[in-house]
Amino acid sequence: MKGILGRKAGMTQVFVKDGTSIPVTVVEVLPNVVLGVHTEETSGYVSTQLGYGDKKDNKANKAEIGIAKKANTSAKYFIKEIRNMEGHQVGDVLDATIFEEGEFVDVTGTSKGKGFQGTIKRYNFKMGDATHGNSLSHRSPGS
Numbered sequence: 001m002k003g004i005l006g007r008k009a010g011m012t013q014v015f016v017k018d019g020t021s022i023p024v025t026v027v028e029v030l031p032n033v034v035l036g037v038h039t040e041e042t043s044g045y046v047s048t049q050l051g052y053g054d055k056k057d058n059k060a061n062k063a064e065i066g067i068a069k070k071a072n073t074s075a076k077y078f079i080k081e082i083r084n085m086e087g088h089q090v091g092d093v094l095d096a097t098i099f100e101e102g103e104f105v106d107v108t109g110t111s112k113g114k115g116f117q118g119t120i121k122r123y124n125f126k127m128g129d130a131t132h133g134n135s136l137s138h139r140s141p142g143s
Contacts, residue, residue: 002098003082005032005052008109027107033073034092038081048085050094051076 006029013021036049049067053076057065060075068075071091088094099105119125119141128137 001082001084003048003050003085004029004094004096004098005050005078005080006030007053025107029096032094033071033076034088034090034094035067035071035073035076035079036081037086037088037090039086045083046086047081047083048088049079049081051079053077 006027009026009028012024012026014024015021030052032050032052034048035051038045038047038049040046051068051071051073055064055075055077057075060068064075064079067079073091118139120127120139125141127139130138
C-alpha cells in the first residue's frame with residue numbers, strides 16, 4: 001500500500017475530449033518525511049509514520065522534537081501513521097512521484113466543521129418577524 005499526506009489547495013475542472021468537464025480537487029503535496037517504521041516484530045503491526053509541514057522548534061513539544069531528531073529533520077505539524085505501508089526507512093523523503101499517472105487513489109480528510117448552523121443558513125428556512133412584537137423567534141426552527 002502507498003500513502004502520502006497533503007493539503008487541499010482548491011478545486012478546478014478538467015475538460016475531456018468530448019467537451020464535458022470533470023470537477024477536480026487540487027492537493028498540495030509537500031515532501032513527506034518518514035518519521036517511524038513499525039514492523040510485526042517491534043509493534044505487532046506494519047505501518048509507516050509520516051510527517052508533513054515544517055514546524056518551528058519553539059512551537060513543538062519535547063516528544064515531537066524527539067521523533068523528528070530520529071529522522072534528522074525538523075518537527076512536523078501533521079504526523080500520521082499509514083497501515084500496511086512498508087519498504088521505507090526512517091528519514092526517507094517521499095513526494096507525489098510515488099504515484100503513477102492515471103493511478104486511482106483513495107483520499108480521506110477532515111472537514112472544517114461548522115458547528116450548529118441553524119435552519120435558516122443550513123436549509124434556507126425563512127426567518128420570523130424581527131419587529132412588531134414577535135421577538136421570541138427570529139431565527140428559531142419550527143413552531
